Amino acid sequence: MQVHYGFENAKGIKNPVVTTGSFDGVHIGHKAIINRINAIARQIGGESVLISFYPHPRKVLYPETEGKDLMFINSQKEKIELLSKSGLNHLIIVKFTLEFSRTSSEQFIRNILIEKLGARFIVVGFNHHFGHNKQGDYEYLYNLSKELNFGVEEIPEQDIQHETVSSTAIRKALKEGRIQRANAYLDHQYIIIGGLGKGTHFFRDAGFPTLMVQIEEAGKLTPQNGVFAVGVQWGGNLYKAMAIVWSESESDISGKVEVHIFDFDNHFPDDEAIIFFHKHISLAVEVNNPKLLAQQLQIGKEGVDELIY
Numbered sequence: 574m575q576v577h578y579g580f581e582n583a584k585g586i587k588n589p590v591v592t593t594g595s596f597d598g599v600h601i602g603h604k605a606i607i608n609r610i611n612a613i614a615r616q617i618g619g620e621s622v623l624i625s626f627y628p629h630p631r632k633v634l635y636p637e638t639e640g641k642d643l644m645f646i647n648s649q650k651e652k653i654e655l656l657s658k659s660g661l662n663h664l665i666i667v668k669f670t671l672e673f674s675r676t677s678s679e680q681f682i683r684n685i686l687i688e689k690l691g692a693r694f695i696v697v698g699f700n701h702h703f704g705h706n707k708q709g710d711y712e713y714l715y716n717l718s719k720e721l722n723f724g725v726e727e728i729p730e731q732d733i734q735h736e737t738v739s740s741t742a743i744r745k746a747l748k749e750g751r752i753q754r755a756n757a758y759l760d761h762q763y764i765i766i767g768g769l770g771k772g773t774h775f776f777r778d779a780g781f782p783t784l785m786v787q788i789e790e791a792g793k794l795t796p797q798n799g800v801f802a803v804g805v806q807w808g809g810n811l812y813k814a815m816a817i818v819w820s821e822s823e824s825d826i827s828g829k830v831e832v833h834i835f836d837f838d839n840h841f842p843d844d845e846a847i848i849f850f851h852k853h854i855s856l857a858v859e860v861n862n863p864k865l866l867a868q869q870l871q872i873g874k875e876g877v878d879e880l881i882y
Contacts, residue, residue, distance in 0.1 A: 588619025598646035644794035678709030699730035750797035783831035798857035800873035807846035
């Protein structure tokens with residue numbers, strides 16, 4: 574997958590088959606869209622293209638209201654990692670600004686997707702809207718396709734066990750610590766990518782030395798506080814581990830994440846790793862009560878040990 578920053582750096586794409594959206598989580602509904610644009614691209618001898626925006630439009634348009642505390646399933650780095658495994662040919666990351674937000678639906682399709690990018694086919698998800706004030710939708714696209722001679726298709730909404738899949742539903746599941754539910758929606762393990770640094774003394778003093786996962790991007794959503802069964806991919810190896818998500822105060826929007834890696838000394842240089850969350854094991858730990866904390870972590874470790882993954 575080639576990553577382009579801005580339309581000006583995305584030239585020479587052959588017969589582009591395009592979709593747009595934030596694709597936070599790269600969940601099962603997003604994958605249905607990507608699979609479809611990949612299939613159409615193969616059929617017409619073209620290449621699949623996802624256009625995404627950064628920062629998230631709500632952060633730019635409504636910084637003091639609905640964008641203020643908006644949290645994301647994936648950081649930008651995590652999203653690129655997940656999309657790179659989807660078979661997508663091109664990811665175009667467009668800087669979202671107030672000026673860009675004033676682009677009308679017609680300007681976006683006519684001047685950018687068709688004239689600048691040369692889109693041959695546009696695929697949108699269920700109930701997708703785009704352009705200034707979200708004026709554009711599938712019906713608008715369909716009507717414009719007749720004039721500009723491009724193909725268009727809408728993908729129906731996805732559901733798991735009769736629940737509609739959305740990034741909002743996944744965020745809710747993560748906030749409730751329901752990792753297996755979130756993973757079902759995602760169709761992959763929820764991940765955190767970050768450097769591994771020195772863990773806090775609480776867990777070391779309790780007999781479970783940890784490494785702190787350094788979350789680089791503000792707004793990255795972490796699960797509800799508690800102990801989780803995880804895998805840690807680092808240095809070409811995958812280690813079984815337990816993750817402890819905890820907060821220093823109730824006002825913390827996003828918790829700290831530390832990992833205790835089994836069969837490992839938990840001491841290696843600061844380096845980037847991928848943490849794969851498998852299952853919620855127990856509720857929040859008491860970091861200010863060393864004796865109770867040691868008991869909680871022992872129970873957590875035994876719970877993770879019982880799992881095969």
